[in-house]
Every structure is written in structure tokens, then in C-alpha cells.
Amino acid sequence: MASEDEISLLVIVVDVNPIWWGQHAQREPEFTLSKCLDAVMVMANSHLVMTRSNKLAIIASHCQESHFLYPSKHWKAGDVTGDDASSGSGDGKYELLSVANDLIAEEIRNLMARTQVKGHQTDTLLAGSLAKALCYIHRISKELDAGQDMKSRILVVKAAEDCALQYMNFMNVIFAAQKQNVLIDACVLDSDSGLLQQACDITGGLYLRIPQKTALVQYLLWVFLPDADQRSQLVLPPPVHVDYRAACFCHRNLIEIGYVCSVCLSIFCNFSPICTTCETAFKIPLPQMMKPKKKKLKAAN
Amino acid sequence: MAALSEEVLLVVKRVRQRKQDGTLYLMTERIAWGPEGKDRFTVSHLYADIRCQKISPDGKAKIQLQLVLHTGESTTFHFANESTALKDRDAAKDLLQQLLPKFKKKANKELEEKNRMLQEDPVLFQLYKDLVVSQVISAEEFWASRLKLNSVDHALSNNNKQEVGISAAFLADIRPQTDGCNGLKYNLTSDIIESIFRTYPAVKQKYAENVPHNLTEKEFWTRFFQSHYFHRDRINTGQQDIFSECAKQDEKVSHLSCVKNPMVDLMSLEDKTLDEGYGSLTALPNSSKTVKENSNSAIIKRFNHHSAMVLAAGLRKVEASSDQASETSSTDGNSRDSDFFQPPIKKVKLQEAIEYEDLQNESGPKTIALNLKKSDRYSHGPVPLQSHHYSTSQDIINSVSCIQEEISCYKPCLTRVMSSSAASSAITALSPGGVLMQAGAQQTISQLVSTDVQSELKHLYTAAGELLRHFWSCFPVNTPFLEEKVVKMQSNLERFQSTKLHPFQEKIQREYLSTNLTNHVEEMIQAAYNKFHAWQTRRMLRKT
Numbered sequence: 001m002a003s004e005d006e007i008s009l010l011v012i013v014v015d016v017n018p019i020w021w022g023q024h025a026q027r028e029p030e031f032t033l034s035k036c037l038d039a040v041m042v043m044a045n046s047h048l049v050m051t052r053s054n055k056l057a058i059i060a061s062h063c064q065e066s067h068f069l070y071p072s073k074h075w076k077a078g079d080v081t082g083d084d085a086s087s088g089s090g091d092g093k094y095e096l097l098s099v100a101n102d103l104i105a106e107e108i109r110n111l112m113a114r115t116q117v118k119g120h121q122t123d124t125l126l127a128g129s130l131a132k133a134l135c136y137i138h139r140i141s142k143e144l145d146a147g148q149d150m151k152s153r154i155l156v157v158k159a160a161e162d163c164a165l166q167y168m169n170f171m172n173v174i175f176a177a178q179k180q181n182v183l184i185d186a187c188v189l190d191s192d193s194g195l196l197q198q199a200c201d202i203t204g205g206l207y208l209r210i211p212q213k214t215a216l217v218q219y220l221l222w223v224f225l226p227d228a229d230q231r232s233q234l235v236l237p238p239p240v241h242v243d244y245r246a247a248c249f250c251h252r253n254l255i256e257i258g259y260v261c262s263v264c265l266s267i268f269c270n271f272s273p274i275c276t277t278c279e280t281a282f283k284i285p286l287p288q289m290m291k292p293k294k295k296k297l298k299a300a301n
Numbered sequence: 302m303a304a305l306s307e308e309v310l311l312v313v314k315r316v317r318q319r320k321q322d323g324t325l326y327l328m329t330e331r332i333a334w335g336p337e338g339k340d341r342f343t344v345s346h347l348y349a350d351i352r353c354q355k356i357s358p359d360g361k362a363k364i365q366l367q368l369v370l371h372t373g374e375s376t377t378f379h380f381a382n383e384s385t386a387l388k389d390r391d392a393a394k395d396l397l398q399q400l401l402p403k404f405k406k407k408a409n410k411e412l413e414e415k416n417r418m419l420q421e422d423p424v425l426f427q428l429y430k431d432l433v434v435s436q437v438i439s440a441e442e443f444w445a446s447r448l449k450l451n452s453v454d455h456a457l458s459n460n461n462k463q464e465v466g467i468s469a470a471f472l473a474d475i476r477p478q479t480d481g482c483n484g485l486k487y488n489l490t491s492d493i494i495e496s497i498f499r500t501y502p503a504v505k506q507k508y509a510e511n512v513p514h515n516l517t518e519k520e521f522w523t524r525f526f527q528s529h530y531f532h533r534d535r536i537n538t539g540q541q542d543i544f545s546e547c548a549k550q551d552e553k554v555s556h557l558s559c560v561k562n563p564m565v566d567l568m569s570l571e572d573k574t575l576d577e578g579y580g581s582l583t584a585l586p587n588s589s590k591t592v593k594e595n596s597n598s599a600i601i602k603r604f605n606h607h608s609a610m611v612l613a614a615g616l617r618k619v620e621a622s623s624d625q626a627s628e629t630s631s632t633d634g635n636s637r638d639s640d641f642f643q644p645p646i647k648k649v650k651l652q653e654a655i656e657y658e659d660l661q662n663e664s665g666p667k668t669i670a671l672n673l674k675k676s677d678r679y680s681h682g683p684v685p686l687q688s689h690h691y692s693t694s695q696d697i698i699n700s701v702s703c704i705q706e707e708i709s710c711y712k713p714c715l716t717r718v719m720s721s722s723a724a725s726s727a728i729t730a731l732s733p734g735g736v737l738m739q740a741g742a743q744q745t746i747s748q749l750v751s752t753d754v755q756s757e758l759k760h761l762y763t764a765a766g767e768l769l770r771h772f773w774s775c776f777p778v779n780t781p782f783l784e785e786k787v788v789k790m791q792s793n794l795e796r797f798q799s800t801k802l803h804p805f806q807e808k809i810q811r812e813y814l815s816t817n818l819t820n821h822v823e824e825m826i827q828a829a830y831n832k833f834h835a836w837q838t839r840r841m842l843r844k845t
Binding site for chain 1: 679696698699700704720733
């Protein structure tokens with residue numbers, strides 16, 4: 001029965017940081033943002049085709065905003081006839097897919113067209129995009145009919161490096177996702193991201209750093225297309241060892257054993273009598289000097 | 302003769318055992334019997350071994366005493382002295398009754414304790430099997446450290462055990478049997494007697510007063526059952542009844558004293574449905590009752606009193622000392638209702654009704670505010686400071702314009718996303734054994750090794766841990782006792798290694814090729830050996 005199918009919602013968050021992609025295009029011209037978007041589109045189509053009740057959302061994570069590429073506010077599902085004249089793709093594709101693809105392309109074009117260069121905003125707003133994804137998931141789950149189940153997951157395709165300033169927001173998003181039983185998967189194109197490793201570990205998703213960018217779509221379809229339930233039946237790359245060490249507040253070194261201020265809980269690698277964060281004074285009692293015991297001389301008989 | 306060193310508590314002559322005349326001796330720790338004319342004892346039993354004693358019923362011609370041992374055997378002594386046989390037998394029986402309980406507890410307790418500990422803790426049981434049954438260490442060493450710990454715990458828990466209450470039907474359980482013609486036979490056991498004493502302390506008092514001075518036990522109980530105190534209708538209490546006082550005492554204690562809350566008025570409760578008038582007609586409570594109602598109310602009163610006494614008996618044991626105080630205070634509180642002596646519960650109830658906690662002023666504990674100077678430190682994640690890739694603004698402008706150009710003419714071309722060679726190399730990387738799948742092989746060691754090997758390994762670890770704990774607790778070696786223990790533990794470890802560890806290693810080597818399951822245990826034992834050798838050499842040096 002169609003109404004008893006479990007709905008599976010996939011939200012794809014694509015990192016379209018124009019600065020990183022622009023620099024990358026000069027380094028490796030064979031894999032460009034267009035190819036990346038093509039791969040993501042194939043993945044999205046495959047997801048929609050797997051089951052009739054699957055739902056999809058795509059968010060572009062820019063350095064100025066997070067924008068929904070699909071579904072768009074300006075598009076309603078019943079508007080197919082209106083678009084038919086302009087987007088007559090004659091290859092007999094499932095209409096939903098062709099409409100979706102066109103929509104995505106249009107949105108990304110608009111997004112890039114309105115990009116304004118600002119020097120200090122060079123980092124991808126990933127935490128914000130994830131928060132938007134969670135909100136979307138929450139909204140859709142509220143709009144379900146009574147008795148319908150929904151399983152949702154987020155797939156992050158990441159290109160640029162981590163931004164340390166987003167750490168708090170990131171962790172909040174991760175814990176919110178964990179509470180909502182939303183998986184976060186990560187497909188990393190370039191450099192390893194500690195934050196995403198933590199996200200995947202905490203929520204139960206998969207983290208993969210791909211060696212070959214040109215085969216991105218193959219990795220996406222092989223590893224990230226199956227559902228959480230189906231993954232237990234498949235042989236997939238094993239989970240990565242996550243480095244959960246804390247960083248000391250003074251040098252930002254990752255430490256295993258350190259000192260923690262009992263008032264403000266800030267972590268230090270060396271002992272100092274005053275905590276620099278909350279200015280509490282600490283005293284360590286010095287070991288008492290033991291009097292050397294006088295050895296009794298045994299009278300030798 | 303061994304008897305000379307022990308203190309003899311009782312000697313009974315003319316006691317036959319197995320058709321032989323002899324003398325029975327009761328000593329401090331055992332009971333013994335020797336035949337007439339001989340010096341030694343043929344029969345000797347420690348009190349600890351005796352499970353129970355039995356006596357022959359009163360009517361029989363032979364006056365006998367039987368001892369049943371824990372092992373099941375029994376020994377019978379026949380008291381053959383014509384005049385004093387019964388007295389002798391009873392004297393012996395009484396003495397045994399006093400002595401047996403003392404020894405019973407001591408001997409069994411330890412064994413029971415051990416059994417209980419072994420049964421409750423399967424890990425301990427396994428450890429016991431591994432170490433003691435296979436004779437790596439002796440049973441005494443095993444129990445030496447454990448019994449002390451557990452006896453302390455057990456003593457504490459014993460104090461918190463709940464008392465067994467009294468069944469409310471204990472009087473009904475007596476169940477008189479008709480004895481032929483018009484007589485009733487009541488079977489009283491010590492349990493029932495105890496219940497009666499606990500529920501009716503007045504009867505206990507009477508018992509203490511009258512037995513054994515005025516009445517024998519049997520006579521006391523006969524009078525008890527005859528008295529109308531026990532029977533249903535307590536109307537005729539005029540006769541010379543020792544229990545008439547008890548009846549009077551009972552009536553004094555009113556039922557309402559059980560209810561400690563003076564705000565509850567039991568008398569205003571009526572068992573009436575809404576009759577004519579729907580409750581608007583307030584009829585005065587009719588004080589005159591019919592005869593039938595009177596007798597009913599008497600029975601109901603007795604039932605209530607009986608139940609109240611049973612409940613009170615359950616509480617009485619717990620509040621042994623404060624019992625007197627609370628009873629007197631409750632009765633006093635009802636009789637003297639002055640403001641000075643208000644029972645505390647009434648005060649609490651009034652207080653609760655008057656005040657609301659939420660509406661009071663907040664007077665919480667004073668707190669000190671946290672004063673953070675550099676709070677932005679918290680928001681920086683555990684990302685080590687790396688040298689950022691510095692891009693000039695020209696770079697940024699270039700990149701952005703490049704991308705804008707590219708995307709402005711973007712058209713999805715989904716038929717040529719990937720070349721087949723790229724796809725096949727990706728598949729190879731993702732297949733088992735590929736580049737991305739390497740980490741998986743190392744993580745399945747728990748799946749490679751079967752569960753019984755795993756559990757055997759766990760047992761080995763527990764046993765090794767136990768031995769090593771004993772070993773390391775001997776250091777620093779201060780006393781000669783610890784020296785001996787260290788040497789003994791060293792030999793125990795060696796024995797453990799040869800009898801348990803090596804066979805296990807050989808077994809897994811035969812079955813699995815390259816798994817190193819016992820490395821860590823070997824390391825631990827080796828560390829212990831090193832310490833022992835170091836200590837030994839130091840001791841040699843000190844001696845020379």
C-alpha cells in the first residue's frame with residue numbers, strides 16, 4: 001500500500017564555496033563544480049527513483065548564505081504543465097526528475113549570479129546549512145499523515161576546509177541530529193574534516209574521503225545511496241577512528257592528560273597557579289618534608 | 302581419657318545405649334557415653350554435629366533420648382534408672398536444648414556463608430573452580446581474604462532484615478479437635494504461643510506472673526481457652542478468671558487511639574446512603590440500638606481490637622525503645638487536649654493547610670556569579686591552529702569570477718558524468734581488500750575467535766587477576782608472614798602458567814594461526830616474576 005511505505009527523506013548539503021571551487025578549478029581543471037553538481041544530481045535522481053515515497057531536498061552551502069536548490073519556494077508540484085512548454089526534455093524521462101533537474105540548475109545559476117565578493121567571508125556556512133536541513137526535516141515530519149513513518153538522513157558533500165569558528169554551532173547541530181535520529185553522512189573531496197568525522201560518529205552515519213574526485217558519482221551511489229537499514233546488509237568502508245582529544249586553551253594543542261579549572265572548566269596543558277579564564281587562584285600543597293628516620297644501630301654482639 | 306581436660310556439665314548414670322549399661326556425660330563441647338566399667342568413651346558427638354534431639358512421648362514405658370546428626374545417623378540413649386529416669390532424661394534434654402543452638406550457628410554458618418557466596422556470584426564460582434578445584438591454590442587461601450569482607454557486609458544486611466509479621470488468623474489455626482466425649486483438644490505449637498504473646502502483651506504478663514509459680518504451663522493454657530476472654534461473647538466475665546483483668550484492660554484502649562491524626566473524626570462517618578431528602582434532612586444519630594445490634598457491635602468491636610493488636614504487634618518490635626513513649630503520648634494526647642500538649646502531627650497538618658511554599662519569599666542560598674575574562678576560548682573547537690592558506694584578495698576575486706562564468710552557462714549533462722575506467726577503479730577501491738577497506742580486516746578479531754575461546758580467555762584473565770592481586774598485595778614485604786606468602790604466590794603463579802596458560806596457548810595455536818590473545822596475560826605474569834626476582838636478589842644482598 002502506498003500509504004504504508006516508509007518515507008525516506010534525503011537532504012543533500014553541497015558545498016559550493018565559490019572561492020575554493022574557483023581556486024580548485026585552476027589546479028585541477030578536469031573536475032569542476034559543474035561536474036560535482038552533475039554527480040549530485042545523478043545521486044538525487046537515483047534516490048527519487050528508488051521508491052515512490054522517497055523525498056529529497058538539496059541545499060547549497062555558500063559562504064554568504066545557505067540556499068535551497070530543491071524544492072524551491074516558487075515551484076509547486078502541480079505546476080508541471082506550466083513548465084512543459086519551456087523545458088521540453090524530449091528524452092522521455094520521468095517528469096519529476098526532469099523538472100527537478102531543471103529547477104536545480106536554475107537555482108544554482110541564480111545563486112552564483114548574485115554572489116558578491118566580500119573579503120572576510122571566505123568560509124563555507126556549513127553549520128547553518130545543517131541547521132536548515134534539520135529544520136526542513138522537522139517541518140516535513142510534522143506534515144506527515146497520521147501513521148506515516150519517516151526516516152531522514154543528511155548527506156554532506158564537502159569541499160573546502162573546516163572553519164574553527166563554527167565549532168559550537170556545529171556541535172549543537174550534531175547533538176540535535178542525534179536526538180532526532182537523523183544520520184549525517186559525509187563525503188569529503190579534499191582534506192579531512194574533524195568536525196564531520198565527529199558528526200558521523202555521533203549520529204551513526206558514514207564518513208568517506210574519496211581518493212578520486214572524477215568518480216564521485218560512483219562513490220555516492222555505492223556508499224551513500226542505501227538506507228540505514230540496508231547498510232547493515234552491505235559491506236561498506238569501515239568507520240574511521242575519530243580523534244576526540246580536547247585542545248588546551250593556551251596553545252590549542254590536542255592533549256590527552258591535562259589540568260582542568262574546577263570553576264570554569266577550561267583546559268590547560270600546564271599547571272599555572274591562576275586560571276587565565278576566570279582568574280581563580282589555586283594552591284597545590286607541597287609534599288611535606290619527611291624527617292629522615294634515624295637508623296638505630298644494632299649493637300653487634 | 303580425654304574427658305579430664307574438658308569441663309563436665311552433667312553426668313547421668315544408668316543410661317543404656319545399644320543394650321549396654323553405661324554413663325552419659327555432657328561436656329562443654331560434646332556429649333559422650335561410656336559403657337559401665339570401661340574408661341573410654343565409645344560414643345562421642347560434638348554438639349556442632351548434632352542436628353536435633355528427640356524424646357520419646359510421655360506415655361511410653363521406655364524413657365529415651367535420641368540424637369540425630371547432620372549426617373543422618375542417630376544415636377538413642379535409654380534412661381534405665383527406675384526412680385529418676387524421667388528427671389534425668391529431662392535434665393539432659395534441657396541442657397542439650399540450651400547448648401545445641403550455640404554450636405549450631407557457629408559450625409554451619411561458615412559453610413552456609415561460603416555456599417551462599419558461591420551460588421550468588423557466578424564469577425566467584427568460576428574462579429573457585431579454576432583455582433581451587435584444579436589445585437592451583439588451596440581453599441584456605443582462597444577464602445582467607447574473602448570471608449572477612451563478606452561477613453561485615455552480611456552483618457550489616459542482617460540488621461536490616463524485616464521481621465516476620467503475625468498472621469491474623471493464628472488463633473483460628475489452632476482448630477480444636479473433639480476428643481471423644483465433650484472435650485476439646487487444642488494443639489499449641491511454640492509459634493502459636495509466640496504469636497499470642499506478641500499480639501496480647503497482657504496475656505504474656507499473666508503468663509510471667511502465674512507460671513511456674515501458681516499454674517503449670519498446661520493449666521495456664523487450659524484456663525486461657527476456657528476463659529471467656531478467648532471466646533466470642535465476653536458477656537459473662539464475673540467468674541474467678543485471671544483473664545478478666547485483660548478484658549478490662551483491652552476495653553480501656555480505645556480504637557481511636559490508633560489513628561494518630563487528630564484532625565480526622567471517625568465518629569462523624571455514617572454508613573448511610575442518601576435517603577429521602579437527599580441529605581438535606583439531618584437526622585440525629587440514633588443512640589438507642591436494638592439487642593441484636595448490641596451483640597453485633599460487640600463482635601465487631603472484638604474483631605477491630607484483634608486486628609489492631611495484630612498490627613500493633615508488628616510495629617512493636619521495630620520501635621522497641623520509642624514504643625513506650627509513643628503509646629503514652631498518644632493516649633495522653635486524647636485525654637488531655639490542652640494546647641500545651643498538641644500532638645505534633647496536628648501542628649504539621651495545620652501548617653500545611655495554611656501556608657503555600659510558592660508564595661513565600663525566595664530565600665535560596667547565595668551564589669557567586671562566574672566571572673569569565675576570555676570566554677571566546679570555549680567556542681574554539683579542538684582544531685589545532687594550522688597555518689591557513691592565505692589568499693590574496695585578487696585571488697578571491699579571480700576565483701569567484703571564474704566560478705560565476707562557469708555556472709552561468711551550466712547545463713546538467715547527466716549522460717556523461719563519469720568515465721567507465723574511473724567507475725571501475727572506484728569499485729575496486731570499495732571492494733573488500735581495496736584501498737578504502739583496509740581498516741575493516743583488523744577489527745574483526747572478535748568475530749574470528751569463537752565464543753567459547755573468548756569465555757575461556759575471560760576466565761583465564763579473572764584467575765590470573767586474582768593470583769596477581771594476592772601477589773602484589775604482599776609488597777612491601779615487611780613481615781615474615783608476607784615473605785612466606787610472596788614465595789607461595791610465586792609458586793602459585795608458576796603453577797598457573799604451566800597448568801592453565803600454556804595449554805590454552807597451544808590450543809589456540811593449533812586452531813588459529815596468527816592471533817596473539819595471551820600476550821597481555823604473559824606480560825602481567827612476567828612483570829610479577831621480575832619483581833619477585835628483584836626482591837629476592839635484594840634480600841640476598843641484605844643478608845650477606
